[in-house]
Amino acid sequence: MIxxxxxxxxxxxxLDDEEREELSRRFNAVxxxxxxxEKVDANRVEPLVTVLDTHNILREDISEKLVTRExxxxxxxxxxxGYFKVPGTL
Numbered sequence: 001m002i003x004x005x006x007x008x009x010x011x012x013x014x015l016d017d018e019e020r021e022e023l024s025r026r027f028n029a030v031x032x033x034x035x036x037x038e039k040v041d042a043n044r045v046e047p048l049v050t051v052l053d054t055h056n057i058l059r060e061d062i063s064e065k066l067v068t069r070e071x072x073x074x075x076x077x078x079x080x081x082g083y084f085k086v087p088g089t090l
Contacts (some may be wrong), residue, residue, distance in 0.1 A: 002026075004023045004027070005020070007023075008020070
């Protein structure tokens with residue numbers, strides 16, 4: 001049986017005996033569920049990331065130049081040595 005008093009002190013709760021008993025019962029039910037899972041032999045089970053049978057549906061990450069530096073800088077109000085020139089900041 002899980003002792004709720006330790007958790008009660010940690011959370012600074014002041015529970016009555018009935019509430020302590022109910023929480024203890026619920027905590028024990030959760031602990032029993034995990035204990036049952038620990039008994040399952042999953043050594044031969046392959047790790048699963050998703051239940052869906054999908055593969056990489058994204059496009060290949062291929063670098064391609066769509067716009068040249070000169071074309072980008074041509075739209076800039078100010079530039080210096082091939083870079084955008086912006087106001088200084090602190």
